[in-house]
Amino acid sequence: MVAPIFNTDAFIVFGEVPVSLVVGIGFYIWLSVFNMFVVSVFWSFLADRYSKDQSKRLFGFIAAGGSAGRSYWAISYGRGQQRLIS
Numbered sequence: 001m002v003a004p005i006f007n008t009d010a011f012i013v014f015g016e017v018p019v020s021l022v023v024g025i026g027f028y029i030w031l032s033v034f035n036m037f038v039v040s041v042f043w044s045f046l047a048d049r050y051s052k053d054q055s056k057r058l059f060g061f062i063a064a065g066g067s068a069g070r071s072y073w074a075i076s077y078g079r080g081q082q083r084l085i086s
Contacts, residue, residue, distance in 0.1 A: 050058060 047055065
């Protein structure tokens with residue numbers, strides 16, 4: 001169910017469809033809600049998968065890995081943009 005909706009949005013963003021401000025704002029809001037949904041489903045899955053003791057031991061590492069990954073990709077994306085500009 002999620003994949004066809006996401007593919008449709010990718011077509012709107014990268015396709016030849018003229019986009020108005022209202023559509024852009026709607027897409028931004030939808031993407032924010034979708035992001036929150038995916039994160040909550042991920043943590044719900046982990047809560048169901050691991051026992052209480054495993055959760056106490058692993059959830060900190062999982063969250064730290066997510067933060068480190070976001071930082072790494074933000075820095076590498078910025079460096080890639082600088083290479084394209086110069």
